[in-house]
Amino acid sequence: MSFTVVQEATPPFIPAGAHAMTVVIEYPPGDPGTPPHRHPGPAFGYVLEGEMVFELEGEPARVVRAGEAFWEPGGDVIHYQDGNNRDDVPVRFAVTMLCEPGKPMIDLVDAEELARRADRRAPRAN
Numbered sequence: 001m002s003f004t005v006v007q008e009a010t011p012p013f014i015p016a017g018a019h020a021m022t023v024v025i026e027y028p029p030g031d032p033g034t035p036p037h038r039h040p041g042p043a044f045g046y047v048l049e050g051e052m053v054f055e056l057e058g059e060p061a062r063v064v065r066a067g068e069a070f071w072e073p074g075g076d077v078i079h080y081q082d083g084n085n086r087d088d089v090p091v092r093f094a095v096t097m098l099c100e101p102g103k104p105m106i107d108l109v110d111a112e113e114l115a116r117r118a119d120r121r122a123p124r125a126n
Contacts, residue, residue: 006046006067006068007044007046007069007071009044009071011041011071011073011098012075013041013042013074014041014042014098015040015098015099015100015101015103016100017100017101018041018098018099018101019098019101020098020099021097021099021105022095022096023094023095023097024092024094025082025092025093025094025095026090026091026092027084027090028090029084029086029087029088029089029090030084031083031084032083033052033053033081033082033084034079034082034083034106034108035108035109036078036079036080036108037078037079037106037107037108038075038076038079038109039072039074039079039099039105039107040075040099040100040103040104040105040107041074041097041098041099041100042071042072042073042097042098043071043072043074043095043096043098044069044070044071044095044096044097045064045070045095045096046068046069046093046094047064047065047066047067047068047070047092048066048092048093048094049089049090049091050066050084050085050086050089050090050091050092051063051064051066051084051085051086052064052070052082052083052084052085052093053081053083053084054070054081054082055079055080056077056078056079056080057077057078057079057120057121058077058121058122059122060122060123061080061081061122061124063085064093074097078114078117078120078121080121
């Protein structure tokens with residue numbers, strides 16, 4: 001038997017009564033992914049195929065490639081990007097989310113809130 005640790009993290013917040021949900025998401029080549037959003041609890045993911053652009057509030061966007069892991073704390077933090085970094089192959093990733101009872105698993109952030117919190121977004125490369 002062999003195993004490889006791909007990620008270790010201490011989540012800052014686990015909602016009371018949380019349940020876990022694991023999903024596999026696939027975006028076609030060039031797909032920008034889900035619009036800016038947040039999750040009520042932490043999310044832990046692993047890229048199965050392709051490359052994902054991953055950007056959380058306060059952090060610069062980065063590319064997560066097949067075989068690499070990512071996580072986000074959930075709660076108030078905005079998840080700006082999770083789209084496909086490539087225009088020639090799809091991206092597939094698995095995410096396990098700790099969901100707060102009675103709240104949607106994903107909450108889209110409107111343009112007004114994005115404008116109010118613009119100072120929290122890391123500078124973007126041109």
